[in-house]
Structure formats: C-alpha cells, structure tokens
Amino acid sequence: MKKTYINGVGCISTQKTFDTVFLEEAVYNQKDTVFTLVKPEYKEYVSPAASRRMAKGVKNGIVASALAMKDSNTEKVDAIITGTGMGCIEDSDRFLKNILDNNEEFLTPTSFIQSTHNTVGAQIALLMQCKGYNFTYVNGVVSFESALLDAKLQIEEEEASSILVGGIDENTDYTMSLYKLAGFVKNDQETPFDVLKETSTGVVYGEGASFFVLENERKESTYAQILDVEIINSLEENEVETEILAFLKTNNLQISDIDAVVLGFNGDAHFDSYYKNLARNTFAQTPQLYYKHLSGEFNTASAFGLWIASKVIQTQEIPNIIKVNSVEKPAYNTILLYNQYKGKNHSFTLLSK
C-alpha cells in the first residue's frame, strides 16, 4: 500500500498567503463579521478572455492550484478532486435572481455555467489538460475532508500516483444577509471579536481556496505524510475524546505522540465547547493551534487548517498569531487536526513529517 505525501501547497485566503512564507503578514481582524479575500493578480494565471466567465471561486481555485503545482514542481497530475460546501454561490445567486426577476424567461447560459459546484475542478482540468478522474464533493464542512479521503484511498490503492486536491468556497452579500437573518453570523455590534473568548453564538465568515498536490513518494518539496483521515457525522461532546483516542490507536499513536493539535475554534459559544474540553483536558500538555480567526468560518475552512499544519511541519515554527496556549515541543512532527461545525460533521486528519 502506497503512502500519501503532501508535496505542494497553494492557498488564497483572507490573509496574504501567497508571495509570503508563513503568515508573517497575517492580521487578526476583530471588527468585521465577514472577511473578504486578499486577491492575487489573477491575470498572471488566467487570461482576461478566459477569466470573464469565471466566478471568483473558480479564479481563486485556479491560482491556488497553480501555486500548489509550482510548489511541488509538478506539471501533471493523474486526478483532480475538489471539495466545496456552497460552490460558486455568487453565480448561483445571480442565476436564481434572474429567474425570479425575469419571470422564468430570458435565461442566459453564463451564470448557469459558472454556478455549478464542479466548475472549479473542471476549469483547472481544462487549463491543465488533465483528462483523468475529476470529482467534486459537496458535503458541508467535510467537503474538503471527503476529497482528501478519496485522494488518499486512490493513492494507497495505486489508482493514481499524483492528485491535486483542494477546498474552495466563496461568500456573497446575499448569502451573508441570509446567514445574518438566520443568526449564523455574529452581531456587528458585538465587536471586538475574540474567537477564543466569545460568549455569543454565530461566527465570523470567510472564504478561500487551498490546494495540495498529493503524491505517492517523498520528494524534496514534501511537507508531510497524510497518515489518516476520518469523518464522523454526529458526535456528542463527551464522545470526542474517546473517538480521538481510538483514531490515534488505529495509527499506533497516543495523545503524548501528538506534537500539535489544530482545532477549528470559530467563536460560536454553543459549539466551541467541543474544542474547549479537549484544550483543557485531553490536549492540556500539547501545543494547540487555531486558524479561523484568520480565515473566517466556511465549509472548507479546514483546508486552510491543513495548509497551516503543513507549514508548521515544514518550517518547524508556530507563529504566535495561531497559538492557543504557550506549550511548546522541541519538534513538530506529528499533527492532529480536528474540526466540526455546529456539533456536526466532525473530521480528524493526522499528519506526520
């Protein structure tokens, strides 16, 4: 059975995560309830003629995937697998609004073409001329982990030797206005936000695209090996520790073997207790990291978390801005990521150097 290595990463996010090393320019925005993306120079990656029919999620996906390919020094992959919770929602909004505004008449193809969830994977494949397996997972907050798990299984089973995997989501004014009405987004009046100390419900939203080149061999560019990925739909707070112990045991590891744990704190007081319990008890002696105060919450924010974990293993450094506690380890070789949203869709990802 082949092993799976992260050999290249690319990230476009609400932080300057391109043309930088590792969050040296990161800013903790505690005022806004919705973060917007730091845009790269799209023209360097896609021609204006092609980009005019691309939603922003598509453009971000193309840039992030190009960065990952360049980082891994790879020109071709055998497969492209993406995860997205909401797809190209901006064009979905536009298409649906057109239907309503025009009484179901005069529908044009452009917004429809751009609005499908698999547009990102398809456009990347077209640009790379990759005619292999191309799949998009739309599974809420485990969309990215579903893609990652598929890729890992394909590499292990030798169905593919190199796979481009990514998580992409974009936010829009209309969707955010609905989320605000539904109470998913924090109240603007409650600033400044502090993800680790929040007592209110709702979260600060974000968007982004993170891509990874996974291959079946270690290279000079290797960040980490993906040891395991697990997805569980429902877990009670008191079941998480047992689940983690069992997950680690399957990989012949225990809590003390974990050099850092990346937790998906998002500032929702109702559900961050899942993480707080772990932080106070199970991982009290382990360096703890968080990232959604930088990326915002969105369905594939955990891909940003994987980008963080990969960078920590590569650089062997943890920037202060992502530290939850002050515990340190001499080396960061084994990292566990845990994420959930509203107590559902739990994912565990295990990396080792």
Added chain:
Amino acid sequence: MEALKEELKNKIITTLNLEDITLEDIHDNDPLFGDGLGLDSIDALELIVILDKDYGIKLVDPKEGKTIFQSIETMAAYIQANRTK
C-alpha cells in the same frame, strides 16, 4: 442611432463581463466575433437574449444572427428597424 450604439456597447461590456474593455475599445464597424472583439457562441446566446429582453425582438431564424451580430453598426441598424419596445 449614436445613443443606441453606445447603449449596446455598454450592455455588451456589462452582460459579457468584458472587464478590460472600455466603450472606446469597441468601434462601430469592428467584427464582434472572431478577430474583432473575440466573442464566441455563448456570447451569441447572450446577445439574442438582449435583443429579446430589451428590444422585444425574437430571432426566428438563427442564421440571421450571423448578419445581425456582425458589428455594433449592423446590430444597431437591425434593432432600430425591428424593435417593439
């Protein structure tokens, strides 16, 4: 007629997301497809919808499009002669 041409140019830029194109870049007699503005078949569908939605013109014979959508000049002339709104 000049106002209609300018209106069409604006509609084309907005509807077809021609981000880097300005009104001045589109000359009245430049071909819209191929070597000129470089529009394609999906854009042609968008133009047909503009005719229908904004000027009340339904193209019955798709072959007509080739002549009508040659340039801003031909498009404006056709709209002026056939518009119902």
